[in-house]
Amino acid sequence: MANVEVSLKETMTSIEGTLGVALVDYGSGMALGTLGGGKDLDLAVAAAGNTDVIRAKVRTMEMLGLNDEIEDLLITLGNQYHLIRLLRGRGTSGLFLYVVLNKANSNLAMARHQLKRIESELEI
Template identity: 85%
Template sequence: MANVEVSLKETMTSIEGAMGAALVDYTSGMALGTLGGGKELDLTVAAAGNTDVIRAKVRTMEMLGLKDEIEDVLITLGGQYHLIRLLKGRGHGGLFLYLVLDKGQSNLAMARHQLKRIEAALEL
């Protein structure tokens, strides 16, 4: 089992093209941990903004009467992928892993697979 710091380090080192990663509480919009990013990628601002994305999708699913769970959300930009993976089980409710990938250096399918593996090992 891995803590937040170890999980974020694993995310950044094991996923090719990773530019930044965060663990976010979408009830508050606060990042519980960040790694990577930089001047042009403020992960704290991104965490708060993506909280709004998740809240909107959850509300929409409720209005539609969908009885399913969000696995992940992908936002594709010209040069980046932004991947949001909602955590499930073991007290992880209300949390998501946020990953920014360089589109030209990453494999989206492998990144999703690795995030799922990292989620399974995360212990809060």
């Protein structure tokens, strides 16, 4: 089992094209840990903003009467993929991993696969 720091490092090194990663509590919008990012990618701001995205999707699903769970959300920009994976493991309820990928040198399918593996090893 991996702790937060190990999981963030694993994300940065095992997923090609990763520019930044954050573990976020979507109840509060606070990042519990971040790695990468920079002046053009403020992961704390992104964590709070993406919390609103998740809350909106959950409300929409409730209004539609969908009895299902969000696995992940993908936002595609001109140069980046923003991948949000809600965590379902023991002790991770209410958390999500937020990963920003460089679109030019990342493989989205492989990133999703690796993120699922990292999630399964994460223990809070």
